[in-house]
Amino acid sequence: GESVGLHLPTLSVQEGDNSIINCAYSNSASDYFIWYKQESGKGPQFIIDIRSNMDKRQGQRVTVLLNKTVKHLSLQIAATQPGDSAVYFCAEIKAAGNKLTFGGGTRVLVKP
């Protein structure tokens, strides 16, 4: 069935280093892949998305890579800061769809 999952449940990163969060997806029919950040006690917050016909997209300090050949999605965070500590979810949706399908989340801990 459809699923969006993550390889690593917890990632510890030194402040200032780059973070890479990985995600495997199984639904090739999805049109958009998205990363959300969820801080403790808050709802998920949209970070960045990528359309299925792209392989890379950059935002502010973040880059999302999409490898459709192996159905892999990653989020790179440059110069990780303490405020980046959160749980990160990948998700997918069809262009005319009405629901996001989320993966299980990766917790990022930034060490000072």
Next chain:
Amino acid sequence: ETGVTQSPTHLIKTRGQQVTLRCSSQSGHNTVSWYQQALGQGPQFIFQYYREEENGRGNFPPRFSGLQFPNYSSELNVNALELDDSALYLCASSARGSGRKPGELFFGEGSRLTVL
């Protein structure tokens, strides 16, 4: 701040009871979606409301129902509560129309439901 507000923030119920959760969407947003997030897991889609009608439903039983009002605010109702209904219930608003990102939802902080 997303402009999406949910109430109550926390509540405790017992099995068999009913609960109503409320959500006010961000100004200008006409679509509201509800998600259930169990501890340590990703949110799961319950249903979406657009123009006061249900517009898609996830794999949840009929005892999960909802409403959307003319001002686009929404309610989630759960009847005959079960222990497994204990979760964080998230409301998300978005605006239908050209130019919007399909996957960009604006989530509230959620209502934490505990069923004993």
